[in-house]
Structure formats: C-alpha cells, structure tokens
Amino acid sequence: MLNFVSNCNKAIANLSFLSMQIHGKTDQYNSRRKIVSGFIIAVGLILLIRLFMLQIVDPSYKAFARSNFLRHITDYPSRGLIYDRHGELLVYNEVHYDLMVIPGQVGVIDTLEFCRLLNMDVSTFESRLLQARRHSMFRASVFERQISKTTFAAFQEKMFRFPGFFTQPRTLRRYTYPIATHTFGYVGEAGPGIIGNDPYYRPGDFIGISGIEKAYEKELRGQKGLRIRMVDVFNRDIGPFHDGRYDTLAIAGKDIYTTLDTQLQLYGEKLMQNKRGSIVAIEPATGEVLALVSAPSFDPGLLVGRQRTRNYRMLQNDTLKPLFNRALMAQYPPGSVFKLVSTLIALQEGVVEPHTRYGCSGIYHAGGISVRCRSHPGPVNAVTAIQYSCNTYSSIIFQNTINNPIFNGIQHSFSHWRDYLLSFGFGRTFGTDLAFELPGLVATADYYDRLYGTSGWRSQTILSLGIGQGELGVTPMQLANMTAAIANRGYYLTPHVVKAIGQTDNPNTRHSLAQDIPVDKEHFETIVYAMHMVVEDGTGRFSRIPGISMAGKTGTVQNPHGENHSVFVAFAPVDDPQIAISVVVENAGYGSVWAAPIASLMIEQYLTGKVQRKWFEDRVLNQSFLTAQP
Amino acid sequence: MTNKQGIIHNSDKTVILLYLIMVTIGWLSIYAAEFTEGMGHVLNFSTSYGKQFVFILTSLVVAAAVMLIDVRFFTGFANIIYAVAILLLIAVLFAGVEINATRAWFRIGGLAFQPSEIAKYATALALASIISSIRSRKPGNKDLLKGLCLILLPAGLVLLQKDVGTTLVFLSFSLALFREGWIGLLVFVIGGIAVFLFVLTLMMNEFIIISVLAFIAFFVAVIMRKKSGAVLQVIALFLFLSGYVYSVDYAFDNILQPHHKARIEVLVHGNADLQGAGYNLHQSKIAIGSGGLWGKGFLQGTQTQFNFVPEQTTDFIFCTVGEEWGFAGSLVIIGLFVWLLLRLIYLAERQKSTFSRVFGYCITSVLLFHFAVNIGMTVGLVPVIGIPLPLLSYGGSSLWGTTLMLFTFLKFDANRHEMI
Known part of the structure; x- marks a missing residue:
C-alpha cells in the first residue's frame, strides 16, 4: 500500500514537472499576480484610512451617537406653594403636559393623524417643526404647550408612532381666591434675556416675573432634576444610562408663608x-x-x-x-x-x-x-x-x-x-x-x-x-x-x-x-x-x-x-x-x-x-x- | 483511509484557520448586534445568532463533504453545475419569494435559499473550465465573447431579480480574466475613467466637464500633431467621452431605480436626506465613528444594541465590529481579509493546473469585491448596495456559498499534484 502511494507521488512529481514546462510557455501573465495582490492591499489600506478618519480623527460621530440614544429628561420640581399668615393655602399647582419635540429624531410620521390628534392644521405643524429645527436638531423644544388631558391620553397611546415627540409634565399656578394679584405676581416663560444670563433656565422654563414669584424665585422654583435615559431607534425607553449614575433628583420648591390676612x-x-x-x-x-x-x-x-x-x-x-x-x-x-x-x-x-x-x-x-x-x-x-x-x-x-x-x-x-x-x-x-x-x-x-x-x-x-x-x-x-x-x-x-x-x-x-x-x-x-x-x-x-x-x-x-x-x-x-x-x-x-x-x-x-x-x-x-x- | 489523512494533511491550514476565526467573529458580532439585557439562551433558534450557529455547523458539513468528493467531480461537471445554476436563476424568477423587494430567494420549509450564491460559484467553475480548455493557444475574440457571455448570462438573470448588488459582483470576474491575460489593464483604466466621469457629472454641470475635456483634448492634439492619425483619434475619443457625459444624466434618470439614485446622490452630495436614503449610511457612520480607538467593548455598543443601524446582522454587520471593538477591531478584520485574500492568491499561483488557478482567482475576486464594497458602503466610500460581508454577515446562503467556494479551492489545492 505504502509502496503504491510513493510510486504515485513520484509519478505525480514527474507530471508536475511536465506541467511546469507547459506553464512556462503559456503563463506569460504570471507577473500580473503582483498587480492583483497590490490591488488587494490598496483596498485594505483605503478602508483603513477611511476608518481612521471616522473613528480616530473625526469626533462628531461620538456626539451623534450620544444624541442618538441618550435623552436628557428634565424633571421639573413642583413650585413652592403660597400660604397666608394663618396657614391658608392661596397659591398651588396643577399638572399639565407640554408636547416636546427633538427635530433630529422626527421620522416619517402620519402628519394628518398627528394634526388631527392635536387639532392643529398642517401648516402650523410645519412652521412649529421648522421653528424647533432652528433652535436645535438634537435638543428638545416645546412643540405645543399645555395640551389638554384628553389630548394627552390620546397622544400617549399613539406615541410610538411619532418618534421624536414626547410629553413632559409641567405645573401651572392655581389660586384659591382671585385676590392679591399684585402681591403674588405671576410666573411666565423665561425670555431670551434671562436664558442668556442664567444657565439654569432653558427655553420653555418658567420664572417668576413679578411680585412674590419674582422676589422669591430661587426659593419657590426648587432645583430641576436631570435624568439621562437610553432609548432605542423606536424612541422606546430602554432604561437609565449607567444605572442613573449621572442623574440628579428634582428638589421641590420651598413653600412661602406670607404675612397676608x-x-x-x-x-x-x-x-x-x-x-x-x-x-x-x-x-x-x-x-x-x-x-x-x-x-x-x-x-x-x-x-x-x-x-x-x-x-x-x-x-x-x-x-x-x-x-x-x-x-x-x-x-x-x-x-x-x-x-x-x-x-x-x-x-x-x-x-x-x-x-x-x-x-x-x-x-x-x-x-x-x-x-x-x-x-x-x-x-x-x-x-x-x-x-x-x-x-x-x-x-x-x-x-x-x-x-x-x-x-x-x-x-x-x-x-x-x-x-x-x-x-x-x-x-x-x-x-x-x-x-x-x-x-x-x-x-x-x-x-x-x-x-x-x-x-x-x-x-x-x-x-x-x-x-x-x-x-x-x-x-x-x-x-x-x-x-x-x-x-x-x-x-x-x-x-x-x-x-x-x-x-x-x-x-x-x-x-x-x-x-x-x-x-x-x-x-x-x-x-x-x-x-x-x-x-x-x-x-x-x-x-x-x-x-x-x-x-x-x-x-x-x-x-x-x-x-x-x-x-x-x-x-x-x-x-x-x-x-x-x-x-x-x-x-x-x-x-x-x-x-x-x-x-x-x-x-x-x-x-x-x-x-x-x-x-x-x-x-x-x-x-x-x-x-x-x- | 490514507486518502482521507492525506486530505487533512495537504489542506492549507492557514485558510482553514482564517475561515474558522472569521466565522467565529461573525457569530459573536451577530450575537452582539441582537443582544438585549436578559436575553434568552445562547442557542435560541428563533434568533439570528441561534440560526447562524446552525448555519455554521451545516457549513462545516458542506466543507467536509467538498473535501471528500472526488476532485474530478468539480472539473468534469463544471458546465453541468453552471447549467443547473442558470436554471435555478430562471426558476427563482417564477417560484421565488420576494424579500426586501428582490425576488432572489427560494423558500423551502423554514429556510430561505438564494440561488445567486450558487451562480457565483458555478460561474467561477465554468470560467475556470473555459479558460483552462484553451491554455495551449492565445484567446481569440470568439473565446473572449464566450467568456463574457458566461459572466453576463447569470449577471443579467440576477439583475432581473432586482438584486443590483449581486449583479455587480459578477463584474469582479474581470480581475481573474485580467490575470489570465484575456483582458488588459486598459479595461480597468477605461472603467475607472467612466466611473470618475459618472460621479463628476452628478456633482457638476456637464457643460463644464465637456469644456475641460475639450481643453485637455486640444493640448493632447497639439502635442501629438506630428503623429499621423493621432489628432483624429483624440477628436474621436473626445466626442465619445462627451457623448458619454451627456448620456450619464439620461441613464441616471431613466435606467436606475429611484432608491439607487438616492443612494448614489447621498454619497456624492454628502450627508443629504438623513431621514430617508441617507439614514442607513449616516447611522452606520455614527456607529463605527463612535467606536473610537478601542471601541465600547463587547455588548456595549449603544448604536447597534438599540437598533439604530438597520440591517445590522446582515449587510451592516461591520458596524458592530467598528462600534464595539473600535479602530483596533476594524484593523484586525481588515487584516484578516487581506491576509485571506493574499493567501488565496498565493495558493492560486502554486496550482499546477490552469483550472484551479483560474478558479482560485475567481473566488478571490468575488470575495475581494464583497469585502471592498461591503465595508466601503458602511464607511461611506461606496453607494449602499446590499451585499453581505463574507463569513461575518448573518445568512445561510451567503455562508454556504462562501464555504463552498473556499473549500472547493482548498480541495483543488490539496490535490494540486494530481491536477494538470
């Protein structure tokens, strides 16, 4: 058996010698293998250079990635209540919802249905979206303020169909009696001047404009909390980022006891x-x-x-x-x-x-x-x-x-x-x-x-x-x-x-x-x-x-x-x-x-x-x- | 007994090792792409990584079978295998199922199978057969035509399936033809100029391009005016190129499908239309780009974990590597591919028979095309055309096809002393 194999091998060796000679005649393009090999190496190098640019040189993709999957959710603390000198409640809060949008994440949505839910016409929808885009592609803007409870319920159900949109609870002031208007003052949205001077305020935030609301703004407002959540491509909440290591809790505003009778x-x-x-x-x-x-x-x-x-x-x-x-x-x-x-x-x-x-x-x-x-x-x-x-x-x-x-x-x-x-x-x-x-x-x-x-x-x-x-x-x-x-x-x-x-x-x-x-x-x-x-x-x-x-x-x-x-x-x-x-x-x-x-x-x-x-x-x-x- | 020992002994261990490493990396990447916290068992067969595990096992069976079949089966039946592949391509147009808007799949039970994978393999065999049959003389125009038809027939049928990506793969056989001297470097130069002008036309007004061409033609003509007939040739070439530039717009608007057009435009015009045609590429670049030098770590990729990258187990599997293993991991993958391809060239060149050498070059060309275009599209160098990354992407057909090609070639290599 072994003998046979070795014989065979010898025969093959002879044959291959023969074929070598044949190749020697016909395979005149042998040198082209270097061109092909060079081509392969060139392809590898081009890809590597491109990857080097993307992964090492250009930092923008890291920022893109973060804005892709991280949502910075602000928790608004409830504003402090206002009492009279005998402890009677005069000013309190009621929860409402703001509809927010992150324009960079708005995908293809059924605009008509969206507008129907909000009772809004399409041109308003488009101009609002454009306005939000101008503010920022990756930061949340207020799309519609204080949507009603029924709208909120209807919207919440269909939220998954409108990527880029989410609701945010906000509180509004309510008054036990329609009195002491000038003393209480009122709360309004922080204007561009305030936002430019105080980094605490973001567009859409409330701030005391006059009266006690202004004079005691720091005490009343409390401290905003920040949660960083991860979301997937469908804008579904996946969970806290790094188990909430970077999250801060909202601290409720302090109550104010006035001297009013x-x-x-x-x-x-x-x-x-x-x-x-x-x-x-x-x-x-x-x-x-x-x-x-x-x-x-x-x-x-x-x-x-x-x-x-x-x-x-x-x-x-x-x-x-x-x-x-x-x-x-x-x-x-x-x-x-x-x-x-x-x-x-x-x-x-x-x-x-x-x-x-x-x-x-x-x-x-x-x-x-x-x-x-x-x-x-x-x-x-x-x-x-x-x-x-x-x-x-x-x-x-x-x-x-x-x-x-x-x-x-x-x-x-x-x-x-x-x-x-x-x-x-x-x-x-x-x-x-x-x-x-x-x-x-x-x-x-x-x-x-x-x-x-x-x-x-x-x-x-x-x-x-x-x-x-x-x-x-x-x-x-x-x-x-x-x-x-x-x-x-x-x-x-x-x-x-x-x-x-x-x-x-x-x-x-x-x-x-x-x-x-x-x-x-x-x-x-x-x-x-x-x-x-x-x-x-x-x-x-x-x-x-x-x-x-x-x-x-x-x-x-x-x-x-x-x-x-x-x-x-x-x-x-x-x-x-x-x-x-x-x-x-x-x-x-x-x-x-x-x-x-x-x-x-x-x-x-x-x-x-x-x-x-x-x-x-x-x-x-x-x-x-x-x-x-x- | 001895025969079998010989097979294992003679097989190229480097390629087998590279194959196993890449298949393993592929499976890990698919697992990572699909990974979610609290996911079921590793071998959950309703998931891609579970199925891929089965595909890998069956591929090993395919590899073993190929190694055991007599080598004369492949050489002798090359034309018959080719004919069967063509019939399958025709049959799939009628009996196939539509997946992702292409009619390229047979569905047998729970498994989907893509005949174009067989077609690539069969075309490589048939080309090897026809080229080796005339090794004693220089190829004539008739031979060249025959070879071209051999490639264009399956390519055309695949195009009818609306699978543009795989159609373009058949172009890669030209590299094997080049090695064998059937076509010259000129073909690639002309091809390169054509692509260059094509992209240029999409980027700027064709009038400007033609003006520049006229300018160049004028100078060339002035320089070469002493040579008889040269001026006429230059003018003819200029007219031809002008015609080409004008026809690009027409071809672009009327022949290409809208989504292909969009994908090319995305590449030419940068980050256009991030929500539409540019979305895949943009997300792919984000995933890879955010990986940095060392990556985010296995199963830590936020972009792939949360499904921001579409098709991330198949065509965009490289994103998982890029994101989780960073530039270092990308370097390893590209290194492995280049090593494999160069190893295949080396093996092809040591073949005694023209048949095995041509076959070796054919499969190297196909793998190179897949490698270059797949990774090229994930990093935004090439328009997004849906072709998988061999050995890494999820998919049975692709893995079986690649295994079949590699191990058939390894079989040839193992028996290179018997083949003439």
Whole structure:
C-alpha cells in the first residue's frame, strides 16, 4: 500500500514537472499576480484610512451617537406653594403636559393623524417643526404647550408612532381666591434675556416675573432634576444610562408663608371695587403687610397658561391700568396727612412747643404767598391743629423749622428737615420683598438751588411742602409705613409680605431690623393723641368705630387734573396698635368722606373679624369713582 | 483511509484557520448586534445568532463533504453545475419569494435559499473550465465573447431579480480574466475613467466637464500633431467621452431605480436626506465613528444594541465590529481579509493546473469585491448596495456559498499534484 502511494507521488512529481514546462510557455501573465495582490492591499489600506478618519480623527460621530440614544429628561420640581399668615393655602399647582419635540429624531410620521390628534392644521405643524429645527436638531423644544388631558391620553397611546415627540409634565399656578394679584405676581416663560444670563433656565422654563414669584424665585422654583435615559431607534425607553449614575433628583420648591390676612385682603378688594386707589395695611410691631390692595385689580388666573399672552395684552391696553400696582408705584403728594410728620419735626427741633397756640383767620399770608384754611375753632396748638387739619398752623411751624437761626442758611436747614423725611421712609425704596416699589420724591436743596438760584428761595417759596403739597411724592406703602412708625412711637420695621420660607417656624429674617426715627417718644405721644382726637372729635369723627380706639388723619390731595384724591391713614387700637393702614381713593374728594370710612371698615374687619356697620359698608360698596375725571 | 489523512494533511491550514476565526467573529458580532439585557439562551433558534450557529455547523458539513468528493467531480461537471445554476436563476424568477423587494430567494420549509450564491460559484467553475480548455493557444475574440457571455448570462438573470448588488459582483470576474491575460489593464483604466466621469457629472454641470475635456483634448492634439492619425483619434475619443457625459444624466434618470439614485446622490452630495436614503449610511457612520480607538467593548455598543443601524446582522454587520471593538477591531478584520485574500492568491499561483488557478482567482475576486464594497458602503466610500460581508454577515446562503467556494479551492489545492 505504502509502496503504491510513493510510486504515485513520484509519478505525480514527474507530471508536475511536465506541467511546469507547459506553464512556462503559456503563463506569460504570471507577473500580473503582483498587480492583483497590490490591488488587494490598496483596498485594505483605503478602508483603513477611511476608518481612521471616522473613528480616530473625526469626533462628531461620538456626539451623534450620544444624541442618538441618550435623552436628557428634565424633571421639573413642583413650585413652592403660597400660604397666608394663618396657614391658608392661596397659591398651588396643577399638572399639565407640554408636547416636546427633538427635530433630529422626527421620522416619517402620519402628519394628518398627528394634526388631527392635536387639532392643529398642517401648516402650523410645519412652521412649529421648522421653528424647533432652528433652535436645535438634537435638543428638545416645546412643540405645543399645555395640551389638554384628553389630548394627552390620546397622544400617549399613539406615541410610538411619532418618534421624536414626547410629553413632559409641567405645573401651572392655581389660586384659591382671585385676590392679591399684585402681591403674588405671576410666573411666565423665561425670555431670551434671562436664558442668556442664567444657565439654569432653558427655553420653555418658567420664572417668576413679578411680585412674590419674582422676589422669591430661587426659593419657590426648587432645583430641576436631570435624568439621562437610553432609548432605542423606536424612541422606546430602554432604561437609565449607567444605572442613573449621572442623574440628579428634582428638589421641590420651598413653600412661602406670607404675612397676608386672607379675610382682610378679600374685604379690602371688595371695598375698593369700582374705585381707583389702594389700601396698605401693616402690623406695626413687625412690619408685616396684612393686606395690599391696588384697585382696579384682576384675577391672577388670567396670567396663567396658554391665554397668558392674550390676557396680558388685554390688561395692558386697559385704560384703568390694572397691571399698575398703585400701592407701591403710585406717587401722590401726601396732603394733610403729612402734617403729622412736619409737626413731629417741628416739635423735635423745638421751634414750637406742644402747647403753643396760633390763631387762624382762614388764610395765611407769607411774602405774597397765601394758604387757605377751612373754618375751625381757633386758635390751635399742636393737637388741635391736627384735629382740625389747620393749614395756618402747619405753615407757621414749617417756616419756623426752615428759618431756624441755628442753621447757616436755608440749604442746611432744609437738608436737615429733609433727613427727617428720609428717616420716615420717604423719598427712597424700602428694599422690601415686593417687586417694583418706587421711591417717591423728596426734592433736595440742590434742586431748589438750580430752580431759583442759591439765594433765590426762602421758606415761603417752598411753603406748600408744610401742608404736604409741592415737590413731594409718596407711595401708599410709604404712608402706611409712616403710620406704623407713629403707632410704634418712633420706629418701624421694613414692610414685607413673607413671614416664613419652607416651614412656618423658619422666619424670614430679611426685614427684622427696627429703623429708628430721630424724634423723641413724647412728641409721638402728642401726635398719637392728636390723631386719636381726629377720630373722636375731628375731621375723621364720621368714621369712628364704636368700641375701638382709633387714631387717624385725613388728607385731601389737591389734583390739578381733576377731582382731589381722598386719603386717610390710621392705626388701632391706640394703646396697643395691631394694624396701621393707609387708604387712597383717587378722584374721590375729601379724605374724610371716602378714604376714612374704608380704613375704618378695614380696621373693624381685622380687629373684630366682622363688620357691624352694614349701612356704612353698603355706602362704600355702592360707590363708584371709575367714571370720575382722573 | 490514507486518502482521507492525506486530505487533512495537504489542506492549507492557514485558510482553514482564517475561515474558522472569521466565522467565529461573525457569530459573536451577530450575537452582539441582537443582544438585549436578559436575553434568552445562547442557542435560541428563533434568533439570528441561534440560526447562524446552525448555519455554521451545516457549513462545516458542506466543507467536509467538498473535501471528500472526488476532485474530478468539480472539473468534469463544471458546465453541468453552471447549467443547473442558470436554471435555478430562471426558476427563482417564477417560484421565488420576494424579500426586501428582490425576488432572489427560494423558500423551502423554514429556510430561505438564494440561488445567486450558487451562480457565483458555478460561474467561477465554468470560467475556470473555459479558460483552462484553451491554455495551449492565445484567446481569440470568439473565446473572449464566450467568456463574457458566461459572466453576463447569470449577471443579467440576477439583475432581473432586482438584486443590483449581486449583479455587480459578477463584474469582479474581470480581475481573474485580467490575470489570465484575456483582458488588459486598459479595461480597468477605461472603467475607472467612466466611473470618475459618472460621479463628476452628478456633482457638476456637464457643460463644464465637456469644456475641460475639450481643453485637455486640444493640448493632447497639439502635442501629438506630428503623429499621423493621432489628432483624429483624440477628436474621436473626445466626442465619445462627451457623448458619454451627456448620456450619464439620461441613464441616471431613466435606467436606475429611484432608491439607487438616492443612494448614489447621498454619497456624492454628502450627508443629504438623513431621514430617508441617507439614514442607513449616516447611522452606520455614527456607529463605527463612535467606536473610537478601542471601541465600547463587547455588548456595549449603544448604536447597534438599540437598533439604530438597520440591517445590522446582515449587510451592516461591520458596524458592530467598528462600534464595539473600535479602530483596533476594524484593523484586525481588515487584516484578516487581506491576509485571506493574499493567501488565496498565493495558493492560486502554486496550482499546477490552469483550472484551479483560474478558479482560485475567481473566488478571490468575488470575495475581494464583497469585502471592498461591503465595508466601503458602511464607511461611506461606496453607494449602499446590499451585499453581505463574507463569513461575518448573518445568512445561510451567503455562508454556504462562501464555504463552498473556499473549500472547493482548498480541495483543488490539496490535490494540486494530481491536477494538470
């Protein structure tokens, strides 16, 4: 057997030798094997170079890959709730859904069905998609805001047919009562300016635009959470990326406990119906704002959700200016209520004694300037001058103050007088937690120097300041604060609306420092007594509350454009002040006629929890000043 | 007994080893492409990797059978095998089932079988037969025509199945014809110019191209003006090329199917239409490109795991390698292919018989074409035409066809001393 095989092999060897010779003749293209081999190597090299470019040199494919399968899902924390001073819930959240789109992942979809589900026409669909593409191919954009629950349910079922689209839960503000709009403020979408400045905000995010929502945005918003999920080509969720190693939890926003008294706020808004003006009520001992009414107002729910832009425009075009927060932004000359301050200054400066009496003939002349006064029993001292709001007395003591010989010139005496005003909180903002407060106006000596020349003005030149007219602008908030300072007999705490953040036992310490007024307490006692007399037997006697000792001061602000503004400031009880209040009713005439009754009703409501004087209340409720000439 | 020992002893171990390595890598890649967390048993026969496991086992049976059959069966029956393959190609047009818009498959029970895989093998045998039959003289025009018909007949039938990719594979036999001296380098040069002009025409206005051609022709004519008849030849060539450039647009718009057009346009115009025709290529490039140097690791490929790459077990299997094993893995795969192809050339060149040498070159050409075009399309060098990566892609027909070609050639090689 083996033999045979070896023989065979020999035979084959011979044959192959033969064939070699044959090949030698015919296989003249043998060298072409090198070309073919070279070709194979070239193909391999070309592929390798290409792979090198793709895998090593070009980094863009790695980014593409991540955006392909990773979804960065933002978890929106629920925004903090807002309570009143008694723990009653005033502002809360309701869940809605936004329809989001990542344009880079939108595949071929049934556009018609999609539009039918959303009740949208195709051209809108296309323009929205184009808009989202312009923003980013790989980042989510809002496609449709706040889709209804039924749409959400229908859409959720068919989601798998619309790759690139997903829904995202969002919360919207809801309000227990349609009140305190200006105080709460509202929440809106972060605009391009905000997004450019603060990396926290992304297009579609909400941010507080005004009021508490703005002032306490950082506390209310909480912290957004981020989840990185993996999805497959059908946009199906596969699970967390790296077991959620890079995920962060959303932290819910902190609740805000306001200083507002819901019943008082409700009542104040009710009283101010059909009127222009404001009510500011403060707890003197703490500076806590009990009620803040700006009329006319509007339902805070109007500035929530899809209709926000439309409603905002409507409110903006309203000639009654409901968006304007009169309590913090309207500036009026204070009128007669300012006599409280000017008398306090004169007493402190010693330019008049409390018992000094001046006669009043119904008109006061000073260097060609005359000030009129209403008839009242004369002559008057510090108390009765306030009780009857005597202009003559106020003008005299103002001139005494400004002409005080201890000062070297009117510039100094006036600046000294002005410093008192600033110490009461006039002419500057408090830095409260209320957005958009305005400083008002207290003119400087420089101002008069420029106006009249350095030696061109005398105390009689600025005489109207003595009765709260002229170059003076104060806000209702400043008036209420002044009243609180008088109620405290010499100091105030910065008015604020937030009592506690997060929990009720976590007080807001932003505004807990007392601001002292450099006027002795005994002078305050004189003024308090005078204010008490105003209500007991003076210009405000009409608004006396049976059983409650109240101190107040009427004011009638001269309005060159139309009917005078009715002003009243008050606090009660006199010996243990619980509430200090300022009321301004625009174009309503005398302070004693409209502002004083409203303040009186507010105080009764707050101190007793109800109002006994129904006829008195009805008189206010039934009155409208909206048609009066502003 | 001795015969059998001899077969194993004489077989080329390198090719067998490369074959086994590549089939294994292929199976692992298919497994990785289909892998999901908590997936069933490794041998789940409802999955691609489960089926591929069976295909691999049956391929080994095919390989063993081929090694045991007498070598004269292949040489003697080459023409009959070719005839059977042609009949199968005709039959599949009527009795075949349609898969992915091509009518290229027979379905027998649960198995689908693609006769074009047999056709490639049979054409290689028939070409080897016809070329070796005239080894004593120079091939005439008649021989060349016969050879061309031998290639174009099955190619045409495959085109009727609307399987453009496999049709183009038959072009690769020209490489074997070139080696045997039947066609010259000129054919490839002209082919190269044709492809170049084709792409150029799609990229820019044909008027510009013709202007440039005229410019070149003018200079060539000026240089060669002393040579008699040269100027006329240059003018004729210029006119021919101008005609070609003009006809490209027509051919492109009227002969090619819309999806082929789109795929070519995607390549020529870059990342156009990412959601449509460009989607496959874009996703393929993302998967491979995101692999980096060392890859994301076995079963860690996010793009393939989450099915972003379409056809990822078959035509786009290379994406799994590129993504999970990175440039290093790609280098290994390309290295293995180049090694295999060069080894086959080496084996072909050591054949005593023209038949085995031509057959060796034929299968090398086919494998080279598959290798170049498949990987080329996944990285965006070649339009996306659906042909598998030999030994790695999922699919029974492809694996059996490739096994048949490789082991028939190994059989020839083992018996090279008996064959003349």
